[in-house]
Amino acid sequence: MKIKFAPSLMCMDLMRVQEQVSILNERCDLYHVDIMDGHFVKNLSLSVDFVKGLRQITNLPIDCHLMVTNPEQYIDPLIKAGADFISLHSETISGQAFRLFNKIKQADCKCGVVLNPETSLEAVKPYLNYLDLLTFMTVDPGFAGQNFIAETIKSINEAALWKVRNTYSYILAVDGACNKHTFLELADAGTECFIVGSSGLFNLDEDLNIAYDIMMQDFRQSLAAKK
Template identity: 55%
Template sequence: MKKPLIAPSLMCMDLTRLEEQIRFFDDKVGYYHVDIMDGHFVRNLTLSPFFVEQVKKIATAPMDCHLMVTNPEQYVGPLAKAGAAMISFHAETANGQAFRLIDNIRQHGMQVGLVLNPETRLDEVALYLNRMDKVTIMTVDPGFAGQPFIPEMLEKVKQFKQFREEHNLKFQIEIDGSCNKKTYKFLLDAGADVLIVGTSGLFNNDSDINKAWAIMQDDINLALMEVEYA
């Protein structure tokens, strides 16, 4: 089984050690996951285009900006200018503008990702999945770190994998929420290509980022073996 790409959730990192941790991650990650929240779509405020601009001064790995905002179209230009490589918008904010929003993101030279809340079904977004580089399935409710995993989402991951195969599509399947040693096996077996790791999967493993990363890798390798020989 192919090893998954890793996307550290930067809202979970120790921001007092930002440069140290970004330099450590930079040749190891598939993406940096940057959560941008507006206090309206979700009841929290986190990172921003300014944060992306500052990280871009250090990072070379691509930044994927997860827009948990009511008006995603307002962020496209600022994030492109800041250096984002991908914008992932929520399906729940795109009704009536999804195709226009996708075109706008691509016209700004970025890749396009789609994020689905746990309640949002595949058939609600099927008409534009062929335009996606990545689909992120939320396995917790959006807005806050450290929430419990929703096991019903494993079937949803399988549905997206099957749809991708049946329609010969290329989007990656990414998981956002409670990716850790308790869930790696099930997520990889269901079809996950990219794992967003935050507090429980990476940063709380150890205060030393080298050790924390090594523990995470061991946990993922064990999960891969369990899936392979199940």
């Protein structure tokens, strides 16, 4: 599988959305949109209305990451807004997981699940066959710029092995501190989609074209260092 890159748009310059999206439309594979409610995480970020506006200026897939206490309240509005993936936190869907997955898939939308760093892969084992996207947080959810939590590598590698062993179809993604210091370790563990934020992309240069070039150079050099 070709490695994918998904800019985390909460880290972009929100005063230059149209300009930056026009650059990213030519370069990245999909967009990652964090939606927070101030309860599940102590932060507020992007919104359903942001997704609706983004859909009007891009044809790329949009992954909506729901860091919210009641994800069921967001599914219908996000489908209507044009989301391609809806990613639910495993910690918020106990007792309703299969019902929510079916609702998402019946709307011809793709289904994702996100795990916090301390959440065991065993917690999502019953429904891995449902998933189109499986995302591991390698930082605590809610805020950009945190330090990488190395203990997550074991779970990422385990999920990659389970995917091969059981012919699951999910894309294995990582969210948090994806940058030149972690690219190699994450790639070796089986990461297929890097969600890049402040340290991996947006803070590399004020010119987003240059920043993207730096990111790709960092990625290639990281992998080349292993040889």
